[in-house]
Amino acid sequence: MRIILTYGTFDLFHVGHIRLLKRLSELGDKLIVGVSTDEFNLKKGKKSFFSYAERAEIVQSCRYVDQVIPERDWEQKRNDILECNVDVFAMGDDWVGTFDSLKDICDVVYLERTENISTTDIKSKLAKINKSELDKIELHLHDLIDIVKILSDN
Incomplete structure (x- = not known):
């Protein structure tokens, strides 16, 4: 039996993760995935959207993954x-x-990442959307304040 091992945070699970895990599973008979714990992510300066337990459950549910283990340190x-x-x-x-x-x-193997997708990019895009929405809300609030002032003056 040929056993493959990889590690990752696997936050905001996306198609890039799926494609990587599929290619990894094709390298052998069993794929073990180490998912970074919340504590380890903090040491790395990362904050995940989902908890370790949630990320581990998501990764374990992928049909290409045979086993999930916690990644606690380098x-x-x-x-x-x-x-x-x-x-x-x-x-x-x-x-x-x-x-x-x-x-x-x-053996140590490095596989190409899926182009044009990463958790970092997704988080960056979400942050921009949220900032944009907040800016719109702020404009509407200023408009409402102006209306209230006008009405209270009359």
Whole structure:
């Protein structure tokens, strides 16, 4: 049995995640996914929209994933590879070279990310939409204040 291991935050689960997990699952017989805990994300300076439990449940529900484990720190990868008898450690190509030190215990593969989609981009677009909507509301509030002033003067 060929076992594949990857890690990620998997916040705002999207088609890029699905495509990555599908390609990872095609590399072997079993795909294990380490999902970053909320505490680990804080150490990395990240804040997820969904809690660890919710993200782990979402990832586990993906048909390409066989097992989900918590990712608690950077150092656990070597231990997880050994404990789970991992054959291939795989990450997105934005991590190229970062985990080459694990090549002494398994194959290390970096897969291309899905173009034009990332959680960071989604969050950025949502923030702009929210800012735009808030600006519109603020304009309407100023209009209402002006109307109230006019009415109270009469």
